[in-house]
Amino acid sequence: MSGTDETGTSRRAFLGAGLAAGGAVATTGLARAQDADPLITEVQDWASAFGDPVDATPYGMPIHYESHVVRRNVEWLTESPVSSINFTPIHALEGTITPQGCAFERHHSGAIELAKQDYRLMISGLVERPLVFTYEDLTRFPRTITTAFCECAANGGMEWGGAQLEGCQFTQGMIHNMEYTGVPLRLLLEEAGVKPEGKWVYAEGADASSNGRSMPLEKAMDDVLVAFFANGEALRKEHGYPVRLVVPGFEGNMWVKWLRRIGVYDRAVESREETSKYTDLMPDGRARKWTWVMDAKSVITSPSPQAPIRHGKGPLVITGLAWSGHGKVARVDVSLDGGVNWVEARLTGDVKSKALTRFHLDLDWDGSEMFLQSRAVDETGYVQPTKNQLREIRGLNNVYHNNGIQTWWVRADGEVENVEIA
Amino acid sequence: MSKSLKLLAPALALLAAPAFAEPLGLGRAALPEEIAAWDVAVLPDGTGLPDGSGDVFTGDEVFAEKCASCHGDFAEGIDNWPVLAGGQGSLTNRRPVKTIGSYWPHLSTVWDYIHRSMPFGAAQTVTADETYAITAFLLYSNGIVEDDFELSQTNFKDIVLPNAEGFYPDDRPGTEYPHFSVAPCMQGCREPVKVTKRAVELKVTPTDPDGKPAGTLPDLRVGAAAGQAATEETAAETEQPDPEPAVEATAETAAADPALIEEGAKVFKKCQACHKVGEGAKNATGPALNGIVDGAAGSVEGFRYSKPMQAAAEGGLVWSHEALAEFLADPKGYMKGTKMSFAGLKKPEEIEAVIAYLASVGG
Numbered sequence: 001m002s003g004t005d006e007t008g009t010s011r012r013a014f015l016g017a018g019l020a021a022g023g024a025v026a027t028t029g030l031a032r033a034q035d036a037d038p039l040i041t042e043v044q045d046w047a048s049a050f051g052d053p054v055d056a057t058p059y060g061m062p063i064h065y066e067s068h069v070v071r072r073n074v075e076w077l078t079e080s081p082v083s084s085i086n087f088t089p090i091h092a093l094e095g096t097i098t099p100q101g102c103a104f105e106r107h108h109s110g111a112i113e114l115a116k117q118d119y120r121l122m123i124s125g126l127v128e129r130p131l132v133f134t135y136e137d138l139t140r141f142p143r144t145i146t147t148a149f150c151e152c153a154a155n156g157g158m159e160w161g162g163a164q165l166e167g168c169q170f171t172q173g174m175i176h177n178m179e180y181t182g183v184p185l186r187l188l189l190e191e192a193g194v195k196p197e198g199k200w201v202y203a204e205g206a207d208a209s210s211n212g213r214s215m216p217l218e219k220a221m222d223d224v225l226v227a228f229f230a231n232g233e234a235l236r237k238e239h240g241y242p243v244r245l246v247v248p249g250f251e252g253n254m255w256v257k258w259l260r261r262i263g264v265y266d267r268a269v270e271s272r273e274e275t276s277k278y279t280d281l282m283p284d285g286r287a288r289k290w291t292w293v294m295d296a297k298s299v300i301t302s303p304s305p306q307a308p309i310r311h312g313k314g315p316l317v318i319t320g321l322a323w324s325g326h327g328k329v330a331r332v333d334v335s336l337d338g339g340v341n342w343v344e345a346r347l348t349g350d351v352k353s354k355a356l357t358r359f360h361l362d363l364d365w366d367g368s369e370m371f372l373q374s375r376a377v378d379e380t381g382y383v384q385p386t387k388n389q390l391r392e393i394r395g396l397n398n399v400y401h402n403n404g405i406q407t408w409w410v411r412a413d414g415e416v417e418n419v420e421i422a
Numbered sequence: 423m424s425k426s427l428k429l430l431a432p433a434l435a436l437l438a439a440p441a442f443a444e445p446l447g448l449g450r451a452a453l454p455e456e457i458a459a460w461d462v463a464v465l466p467d468g469t470g471l472p473d474g475s476g477d478v479f480t481g482d483e484v485f486a487e488k489c490a491s492c493h494g495d496f497a498e499g500i501d502n503w504p505v506l507a508g509g510q511g512s513l514t515n516r517r518p519v520k521t522i523g524s525y526w527p528h529l530s531t532v533w534d535y536i537h538r539s540m541p542f543g544a545a546q547t548v549t550a551d552e553t554y555a556i557t558a559f560l561l562y563s564n565g566i567v568e569d570d571f572e573l574s575q576t577n578f579k580d581i582v583l584p585n586a587e588g589f590y591p592d593d594r595p596g597t598e599y600p601h602f603s604v605a606p607c608m609q610g611c612r613e614p615v616k617v618t619k620r621a622v623e624l625k626v627t628p629t630d631p632d633g634k635p636a637g638t639l640p641d642l643r644v645g646a647a648a649g650q651a652a653t654e655e656t657a658a659e660t661e662q663p664d665p666e667p668a669v670e671a672t673a674e675t676a677a678a679d680p681a682l683i684e685e686g687a688k689v690f691k692k693c694q695a696c697h698k699v700g701e702g703a704k705n706a707t708g709p710a711l712n713g714i715v716d717g718a719a720g721s722v723e724g725f726r727y728s729k730p731m732q733a734a735a736e737g738g739l740v741w742s743h744e745a746l747a748e749f750l751a752d753p754k755g756y757m758k759g760t761k762m763s764f765a766g767l768k769k770p771e772e773i774e775a776v777i778a779y780l781a782s783v784g785g
Contacts, residue, residue, distance in 0.1 A: 068630075068637050068638075068639065068640065069637070070637070072628060072636050072637055073628075074626075074627075074628060075628070076626065078502070079492075079501055079502040079503050079706075079707070080542075080694070080695040080696075080707075081694060081695075082543075082691070082694065082695050083542070083695075089637055091637070091639070092637070092639060108539075109539070109542070109543075109545065110691065122452050122456065122457070122460050122461070123449075123452075124452060124457050124460070124461045125461065129445070129451065130451065130452035130457055131449040131450065131451065131452055132449055132450055132451075132452045132456065133448065133449040134449075137448045137449045140446070140448055141446065141448065162619040163619045163620065163621040164621050164624055164626055164627075165621055165626065165627045166621050166622055166627040166635040167627065167635045167636075167637065167638075169636075169637055170627060170628075170635075190445070191445045191446060191448060191449065193445070202463060204460075204463075208539060208543070208545035208546070209539050209545070210538050210539055210545075212463065212538075260460065261460050261461065263461060263463060265465070267465065267466075269463050269465055269534075270465070270466050270527070270528050270530065270531055271463070271531060271534065271535070272531050272534070272535040272539075275526055275527055275528060275531050275589070276520065276522075276525060276526050276531065279589060281513060281518060281520075283514065284514065285513035285514040285588070286513075286588050286589065286590060287513075287525075287588055287589050287590075288589070288590060288591070288592055288593065288594075289589045289590070289591060289592070290591050290592045291592045291594065292592070293592075293594075295594070295598075305621075305635050305638075306634075306635050306636075306637050306638045306639060307638075307639050308638070308639075310641050310642070310643060311643075333606065333608070337614070337615070338612075338614075338615030339611055339612055339615070340610065340611055340612055340613075340614060340615070341608070341609050341610065341611070342606070342607070342608045342609075342611070343608075371615050375606065377606065380599075380603065381603045382599060382602055382603050383602055383603065383604070383605075383606045384602075385602050389601075389602070393597065393598060393601075396516065397513075397516075397518055407615075409617060409620075417620055417621065417622050418620075418621035418622075419617045419618075419619060419620050419621065420617070420618050420619035421615040421616060421617055421618060422615070422616050422618045
């Protein structure tokens with residue numbers, strides 16, 4: 001890994017990057033106000049009268065000034081809103097944890113309402129003791145806490161053929177990252193006693209779609225969680241209340257919501273969601289199956305088309321997200337010129353395995369146009385490829401698992417476009 | 423030993439790793455009839471199939487009744503609903519058509535999915551025999567069997583779908599990871615860039631009223647100093663993400679019960695997969711429902727109604743409150759042959775609510 005000797009000298013690196021982009025570092029003096037600011041010189045209502053009492057909102061929503069920060073749907077993508085997807089407003093979020101209320105939703109038959117009292121989880125198939133658990137039973141198993149990203153396999157799928165949508169909410173927003181509390185699936189399987197011939201675990205939901213998915217027993221016994229809390233509160237309805245599966249590093253479709261049955265088998269069930277869907281069609285007409293792991297990926301969330309630069313040249317914070325289904329993010333590089341030159345960004349906060357990692361690059365922007373890109377490197381040494389590198393191997397019909405490098409064209413006026421470059 | 427220490431001792435024993443192999447004794451044994459009810463998965467070799475059978479002819483009829491409103495009479499798919507037949511030989515085309523005949527590897531998946539999750543919005547209402555029949559019809563639609571074919575659990579394994587050999591397990595560790603795991607270039611890595619595609623030219627991104635991409639962050643330098651413009655702007659925006667904007671229309675219907683209408687908006691979610699209502703609503707799988715209450719049946723422009731609905735329209739049927747309530751309670755009982763595949767609203771209060779809602783929106 002390069003740049004390890006630069007610990008603490010990141011600012012110098014960024015200034016260098018600014019120069020590399022062709023601009024001199026501005027050293028202008030502070031702007032001087034024409035008139036005194038009435039927000040300061042006049043007593044404002046909020047500085048004199050009462051604000052809201054306690055209990056005005058027993059469970060609060062974000063202040064209305066932030067009402068543009070919501071999940072958004074692209075209506076032409078799907079025929080019905082109950083079998084559809086929307087997108088996390090990642091352009092407007094910071095840090096790494098995604099609030100449940102704006103974390104993207106994917107339902108195959110709508111978000112159902114299932115009470116804890118009505119909840120049952122069955123473990124059946126190749127087990128010594130087929131069991132039924134109530135919600136209360138689950139709360140009596142030893143718990144663990146895991147932070148993990150959940151990314152839809154189709155995140156960026158609309159961009160396979162070329163740049164289509166304006167904004168990282170739409171191009172990379174089928175992702176969220178939460179801190180889950182729950183019971184390791186391993187403990188439930190041990191409670192039932194997996195028979196020696198049991199090699200696969202099949203998880204099904206209680207909703208009308210059931211969305212059954214198979215995974216190898218090794219994964220089920222490793223880090224999979226039967227979760228009932230997210231970000232410290234009960235799962236929201238749209239995220240599978242009261243119980244969902246958390247499958248760190250694996251595609252979001254496998255994170256079965258409203259989890260109702262765990263079946264142990266000697267082979268994969270080969271359900272609809274793992275044959276006709278979520279398989280990757282290759283140029284020779286055959287398809288990859290069982291492409292569970294989400295490879296390393298990153299995106300600059302600001303500036304981006306929905307987060308243009310409005311303050312003009314000078315100090316600029318470039319911020320983004322990086323993640324890998326194979327483990328920790330080791331490094332993120334940022335390019336201002338479409339991949340000619342790269343500089344290492346700063347990983348801010350804790351870096352967790354199979355979880356979103358925040359990166360920043362503090363830049364003195366000279367006001368000239370930029371082609372912003374980010375490139376994640378994970379702890380296995382895997383380097384996020386360009387879209388064209390992926391297309392050379394997978395062709396144009398692949399749809400799923402697009403982890404290619406995103407290019408934002410930042411214009412001199414600060415507006416930002418989603419582009420493809422050659 | 424104090425009482426609290428006695429309680430603590432077994433807890434500590436549990437924390438020791440080897441103790442996890444011992445069951446905690448939580449949960450209860452699943453009863454055979456419970457397992458039968460929930461463990462309905464069918465595996466590629468037919469394991470899990472129940473007794474039963476169904477032929478192409480019957481399947482054609484059941485499909486027309488329960489599936490064709492989305493998938494089309496010939497499984498060709500209506501609008502963007504899945505195409506189930508055809509497409510063979512298209513998988514290397516720029517626009518591949520992935521169907522049961524062209525793409526799906528196992529017949530078990532077809533049977534399992536229909537039986538477990540179809541029809542859309544009324545899952546688990548298809549009997550085993552009907553599922554065999556629909557599956558037989560889909561095989562026929564894909565040119566895999568003749569029209570006199572009957573499918574049962576005994577001949578199930580003999581059917582091999584055309585693309586059975588078309589899948590292989592994830593090979594990225596061999597074909598991609600070595601290629602993408604070399605130390606990356608940092609300086610002078612490529613020629614200067616040229617823009618080849620601009621998403622903005624496609625105009626397919628949802629937009630805000632000002633034409634910018636939906637959700638664009640507000641300009642913090644505009645309006646903030648006066649404090650007024652910003653307030654107006656955000657006040658307008660706060661109404662936008664209201665999940666049920668249609669409820670606002672209640673102001674126009676003074677006599678209506680807002681709580682009932684709100685309840686109806688929730689019930690209408692069951693209908694939304696097929697029906698749109700409200701300003702600018704267009705026909706979808708079902709007709710747009712603006713003005714449906716007390717409106718003439720079968721009269722929405724541009725919608726292809728079933729023959730029985732056309733006949734009812736010619737007979738002068740009006741969707742009065744009573745007629746609509748009867749229809750919604752049992753669509754197929756009220757009008758045999760209707761394209762509406764919905765099973766019906768079981769609770770009278772849901773019917774009342776949804777009619778109140780429909781009367782409140784879309785004039």
